[in-house]
Amino acid sequence: MANSQTVGADHSSAAKNLSQKFYFAAWRWHFYAGLYVIPFLIMLAITGLSMMYISVFDGRDGEYVSVPVGETVQPIAVQTQAALEAMPGSTLVEWIGPKAEDRAAVVRVAVEGGNRMIAVDPYSADVVETWDRRAGWYDFLQDIHGTLLIGTTGDRMIEIAAGLAIVLVLTGLYLWWPRDDWKSAFVPRLAARGRALWKSLHAVVGVYISILLVLFLLSGLSWAGIWGERFVQAWSTFPAQKWEAVPLSDTTHAGHMNHGATKDVPWALEQTLMPESGSDAGLTGLPEGTPVTGDSIAALARALGYEGRFRIVFPRDDAGVYTINQDSMSNDSHCPTCDRTVHIDQFTGKILADVGFADYSLAGKSMAVGIALHEGDMGLWNIVLNTLFCLSVIFVCVSGVVMWVKRRPSRAGRLSAPPLPADLPFWKGAVLIGLFTSLAFPLVGITLLAVLALDVLLLSNLPLLKRAVS
Incomplete structure (x- = not known):
């Protein structure tokens, strides 16, 4: 009997010891992960929140420029001609319809060195305002948000941070997982003081935002240069083969319609080739004999079911097409499932392609909704949710730093990292997980393997380095 009790106690002790080792690991x-991720998460939260409110109050493409309501709307040809005359030497690129009766139409023209936006009163065709396209505070913040203003290098750094943030969430949930008291896992212990209070608030707020944080990170990663563009987006793009017998150009939607770092095309279409004009292909669009102009294309758009604010992109050359586009990520609507892109042959008026939300792949549909959620494009509830979320992300980051400062010995010349458990079991499994992660998230996996190699192989042989990071 005594031997049985001893065996049971030894087994319980071994299990507890193993659990403690995993906890410390x-x-x-x-x-x-937090050392690298926290600065990026704070930057992403601040810039993202700022961009959302700039979009809400000022817009992105002049959607809030007001005009007095008139009796008769001028033809699109008259509106665009007024814009071209206001900008001598320019080339017509795009007409963006008013968002409401008391809003201006906006015409985008190409000039030497970039694009200009011209707000036109749709009733009088008077030019109301002009500005450089996507050269304001929103776009400056967007460049920081996506590339840190250093191009590809910044994109890769943020991609690593976003992937490691997922590791941060998973390990945080493991640390938070209630062992004894479920209430303390969901309700902060406000009676606690010092580091205990910060830890409770950090854990509880962290768990409440964890799912939304992962969704935001995945939607951001899906636009990143390696995991997004070369893996997920490449596998999930809209198949141009669906457009049977339609001649295709060698330019993608992203290359033809996007503007630098600015995303104007639904994610699922970015890597799909543009169709070309000049054949007999396509479905009936404009009635035979109808001149193909901006006004006839707008009439076709309304006949196809477009309502409210939509865009008409004009052909660039003899092979180009007219494109009718409406999507939530461009603030055209609050409905990502209503996104629609239609390409029209500039000579015949035939519909070469008609792509809606239902045509997207599962990843494309997820991104259409995810981007709208990410940007706060789906209405007041989305703005409130994103505001609370971003503030919570900042709090979790700051509270993590506060806990580290309170735990770290004063005047310690080292990081005071949690100790590495001795003889951690299944370390080979950790390597396999790192290899698997390398395949799913290449930059993140490589980073994890590098940190694992540093932690397990190098630190034991470099005492000074081991002390600095211990």
């Missing part, structure tokens, strides 16, 4: 990974 997860804490250590959580700590290291």
Whole structure:
């Protein structure tokens, strides 16, 4: 009987010891991931929140420029001609319809060195306002948000941060997972003081935002240069083969319609080739004999079901097409499932392609909704949710730093990282997880393997380095 009790006690002790080792290992990974991720998460939250409110109050493409309501709307040809005359030497690129009766139409023209936006009163065809396209505070913040203003290098750094943030969430949930008291896992212990209070608030707020944070990170990663563009987007793009017998150009939607870092095309279409004009292909669009102009294309758009604000992109050359587009990520509507892109042959008026939300792949549909959610494009509830979310992300980051400062010995010349458990079991499994992550998220996996190699192989042989990061 005594032997049985001893065996049971030994087994319980071994299980508890194993659990503690995993806890300290997860804490250590959580700590290291946080060192890199926290500055990026704070930057993303601040810039994202700022961009959302700039979009809400000022718009992105002049959607809030007001005009007095008149009796008769001038033809699109008259509106665009007024814009071209206001900008001598320019080339017509796009007409954007008013969002409401008391809003201006906006014409985009190409000039040497970029694009200009011209707000035109649709009733009088008077030019109301002009500005450089996407050269304001929103776009400056967007460049920081996406590339840190350093191009591809910044994109890769943010991609690593976003992937490691997922590791941060998973390890954080493991550390938070209630062992004894479920209430304390969901309700902060406000009676606590010092580091205990910060830890409780950090854990509870972190768990409440965890799912939304992962969704935001995945939608951001899906636009990143490696995992998004070369993996997920490449596998999930809209197949141009659906447009049977339609001649295709060698230019993608992203290359033809996007403007620098600005995304104007639904994610699922970015890597799909543009169709070309000049054949007999396509479905009936404009009635035979109808001149193909901006006004006839707008009439066709309304006949196809377009309502409210939509865009008409004009052909660039003899092979180009007219494109009718409406999507939520461009603030055309609050409905991502209503996104629609239609291409029209500039000579015959036939519909060469008609792509809506239902045509997207599962990843494309997820991104259409995810981007709208990410940007706060789906109405007041989305703006409130994103505001609370971004403030919570900032709080979790700041509270993590506060806990580290309170735990770190004063005047310690080291990081004071959580200790590496001795003889951690299944370390080979950790390597396999790192290899698997390398395949799913290449930059993140490579980073994890590098940190694992540093932690397990180098630190034991470099005492000074080990002390600095311990």
